[in-house]
Amino acid sequence: MTQTFDFIVVGAGMVGAAIANGLAARGHHIALIDQGTAPQFSAQDDPDIRVSALSAGSERYLRELGAWGDILAMAATPYRRLAVWEAPEHPVAQLLPARPPRTTFSASDLKTPHLGHIVENRVTQKALWDLASRQPTVTLYSGAGIQSQADTGDQITATLENGQTVTGRLLIGADGAGSRVRQLAGIGVSRDQYQQQALVASVRYQGTPADITWQAFHSSGPRAFLPLHSAGQAHAGESWASLVWYDDPAVLRELKALSEQDFMARVRAGFPEELPDLTAVAARASFPIARQHAHHYFQGRVVLVGDAAHTINPLAGQGVNLGFQDARCLQLLLDDARRQGLDPAEPQLLAQYEAQRRPANRRMMLTMDAFYHLFSNHRTPLWALRNLGLGLAQGLPFARNQVARYAMGIDESLPVPVQALLRRLPSRWREAG
Numbered sequence: 013m014t015q016t017f018d019f020i021v022v023g024a025g026m027v028g029a030a031i032a033n034g035l036a037a038r039g040h041h042i043a044l045i046d047q048g049t050a051p052q053f054s055a056q057d058d059p060d061i062r063v064s065a066l067s068a069g070s071e072r073y074l075r076e077l078g079a080w081g082d083i084l085a086m087a088a089t090p091y092r093r094l095a096v097w098e099a100p101e102h103p104v105a106q107l108l109p110a111r112p113p114r115t116t117f118s119a120s121d122l123k124t125p126h127l128g129h130i131v132e133n134r135v136t137q138k139a140l141w142d143l144a145s146r147q148p149t150v151t152l153y154s155g156a157g158i159q160s161q162a163d164t165g166d167q168i169t170a171t172l173e174n175g176q177t178v179t180g181r182l183l184i185g186a187d188g189a190g191s192r193v194r195q196l197a198g199i200g201v202s203r204d205q206y207q208q209q210a211l212v213a214s215v216r217y218q219g220t221p222a223d224i225t226w227q228a229f230h231s232s233g234p235r236a237f238l239p240l241h242s243a244g245q246a247h248a249g250e251s252w253a254s255l256v257w258y259d260d261p262a263v264l265r266e267l268k269a270l271s272e273q274d275f276m277a278r279v280r281a282g283f284p285e286e287l288p289d290l291t292a293v294a295a296r297a298s299f300p301i302a303r304q305h306a307h308h309y310f311q312g313r314v315v316l317v318g319d320a321a322h323t324i325n326p327l328a329g330q331g332v333n334l335g336f337q338d339a340r341c342l343q344l345l346l347d348d349a350r351r352q353g354l355d356p357a358e359p360q361l362l363a364q365y366e367a368q369r370r371p372a373n374r375r376m377m378l379t380m381d382a383f384y385h386l387f388s389n390h391r392t393p394l395w396a397l398r399n400l401g402l403g404l405a406q407g408l409p410f411a412r413n414q415v416a417r418y419a420m421g422i423d424e425s426l427p428v429p430v431q432a433l434l435r436r437l438p439s440r441w442r443e444a445g
């Protein structure tokens with residue numbers, strides 16, 4: 013028998029589960045569908061290999077939804093400082109006596125208790141699934157993906173791989189970068205595969221949980237340290253961290269194939285001296301990275317959010333933060349539409365969503381691309397330019413703090429001079445879809 017809902021949300025990842033909860037809290041009836049099964053968490057387990065730096069803006073949204081308390085109760089590591097610098101590998105840098113300039117953002121400069129939290133994806137997802145299971149207006153369908161969708165004019169029906177069918181007024185596609193919903197709706201994408209991939213490693217190190225996250229730019233790609241929680245009594249005095257090594261796929265294949273001891277030795281040699289003393293590597297995985305943008309955010313009774321609509325270079329950890337902004341924006345518009353008695357698939361309404369989110373997502377894509385192209389090469393004028401930029405950023409606390417407020421999701425737009433700079437980028441970088 014087909015059940016009828018207000019909204020069908022396909023994909024209960026972090027973004028889909030968030031919007032489902034947001035809509036359910038306002039009394040809408042939701043079918044929340046995921047091909048996977050309920051996420052698990054145990055404090056004794058090694059951390060999830062997938063972690064995200066959640067901005068203050070995302071924290072605010074998750075708090076509004078009522079999931080933040082559960083996230084904190086499981087595991088979330090606040091960071092109060094964020095540092096970026098260029099590894100001194102350029103031949104000119106080797107001749108200079110001084111250390112290359114660094115830009116450090118600190119919570120105390122921004123008058124805020126922290127800059128963000130590093131949270132395992134399974135923790136955020138579990139808190140949102142648990143919340144959804146407590147909402148009387150959410151029905152969770154897990155363990156079977158969507159197979160087809162049929163738009164019948166005034167409603168849309170989704171058929172799952174196990175034959176179940178559900179009907180609603182609008183289907184929200186939150187099923188990630190390879191979105192089946194997007195394909196079934198016939199929405200194309202612009203896609204650019206970066207030459208670099210990302211190798212992520214869950215490691216243990218000697219010491220208490222760090223309050224800093226940092227990233228050193230090498231011409232082959234950045235190397236980053238993201239602090240996680242204490243490793244507990246089983247490994248007293250140690251803490252977990254997530255390391256990210258961006259490089260050519262061939263180099264990452266070689267790194268993945270090394271024994272744990274050899275891998276640690278390569279990491280010690282390849283990472284900056286700021287890396288704490290590693291004691292173990294629990295897991296390693298590599299991810300292809302691509303910039304992808306859907307040609308449209310909606311089609312008929314289908315609308316896209318999160319990675320289904322856009323993916324960006326993860327070097328500044330903004331993907332899910334943008335996805336949460338999509339979710340919040342769409343949720344508010346849909347709620348407003350109901351108050352006005354409008355059809356939630358009204359094209360003008362969904363166009364309003366796209367008009368608000370596409371430029372913001374595109375701006376972030378451009379910013380990440382500018383960083384990628386600026387740092388991923390060895391040419392001396394660009395080396396001088398980026399070091400000048402990092403030096404200036406450190407020397408101009410006002411501008412630096414404005415950019416940090418944007419990255420943290422406190423401000424929704426970049427400072428005007430940065431926007432003007434982005435408009436001057438070559439068109440190849442501007443045409444992000």
Ligand SMILES: Cc1cc2nc3c(=O)[nH]c(=O)nc-3n(C[C@H](O)[C@H](O)[C@H](O)COP(=O)(O)OP(=O)(O)OC[C@H]3O[C@@H](n4cnc5c(N)ncnc54)[C@H](O)[C@@H]3O)c2cc1C
Pocket residue numbers: 022023024025026027028045046047048063064065066156157158186187188189191192193210212299317318319320326328329330331332333334335
């Ligand atoms: C190396 C790396 C590091 C990153 N670091 C950060 C970071 O620090 N900060 C940050 O903000 N972002 C980061 N990101 C990006 C972030 O992980 C993504 O933006 C985020 O996971 C997107 O969430 P989502 O819910 O839109 O999609 P997903 O997380 O992909 O979730 C999609 C959900 O849909 C389900 N699904 C898929 N297909 C179907 C189907 N056919 N039927 C039903 N269900 C389906 C899946 O099971 C899944 O639960 C990083 C990404 C990478 C690769």
